[in-house]
Amino acid sequence: MAESPVRRPGGRSAHVRTSVLDAGLAELVDVGFHALSLEGIAKRAGVNKTTLYRRWESKEALMLDAIRERAAARVPIPDTGSLRDDLLTLVRTAIANLLTPEVQAMVRVGIALAPHEAAVATMVDSFWTDRLAVDGVIVERAIRRGEIPPVDPAELIEAVLGPPYFRALVAGRPVTDDFLVRTVDLVLNGVGADDTARC
């Protein structure tokens, strides 16, 4: 078959989509969530605003796609064959992603506004329901390998993400790589209480 001279619409469409989602995150950092608008994002992306209105019904819907695709791109799901290595890789990339200005702004907005704005609460809920299930695949594989007994996969992910999120967002203390390693090892092995009783 001869090469088509026509540009593939899927390629151009995907490119526009990525530009718009990136513009949404950049605009959030610059103007904050209250001043954020589909119109402002369209202007920043150099795209006609009707294009945005056709694809997203609200700024919350657009930002959900933006944060979801950013996480998918920057926090891939590892499959090293070892639960410890998978969790370490995941928590390292997840926290590096959290600490970027765009993601930090998004997460802090979610925490501040979810109790007051239903659209924000829905966005947060959709993101985490989806994302914890995606991350949980790491745990499901470890269970299938017989590496750990059956546990709730999402809950084990929360156990490793919770302490660094707490430290970064709530307590405002520095999250070092050593801390991430100790967090994963604590979840895998426990603090070492009652060792004699287990053997």
Add this chain to the structure above:
Amino acid sequence: MAESPVRRPGGRSAHVRTSVLDAGLAELVDVGFHALSLEGIAKRAGVNKTTLYRRWESKEALMLDAIRERAAARVPIPDTGSLRDDLLTLVRTAIANLLTPEVQAMVRVGIALAPHEAAVATMVDSFWTDRLAVDGVIVERAIRRGEIPPVDPAELIEAVLGPPYFRALVAGRPVTDDFLVRTVDLVLNGVGADDTARC
């Protein structure tokens, strides 16, 4: 010695202080942090505003005292003789306190504003540096009893508070008592990986 007919100034002063701090938390819930002012808190507490200006240099200083004393009153440090029981009691009272409207508003304000307002970041840092050290006494006692090997006390507290804080504030998922029990047991015992290698 005969009883003094003069009212003890300490008692009255302490009563005024408590009324003001309670008014600060109630006012925060009603008007939000940006509209919060020492003047508004004084009016709500029925106290002359010069009284407040004499004791607190800013609304952040007053709110730090408010959240610190609320935590001290509602989240006492247990001493049952068992690390598991102490951690369970602590995490249950800490999360019950977090989920009150006043404390939730305060914590969400800290998360939203700390990156933008130095006074808020200082307030958050003072609160948690102090509070994690207070909570850490539970861990220090367990180490002294030989119940667990030496670990960083504040870090073990973060390990049990992190997942429920993550669930309540970040992911917006319900925090059940069963979840708190599983969180404490996971930190104490681990997920059960490599059991054979440890024995």
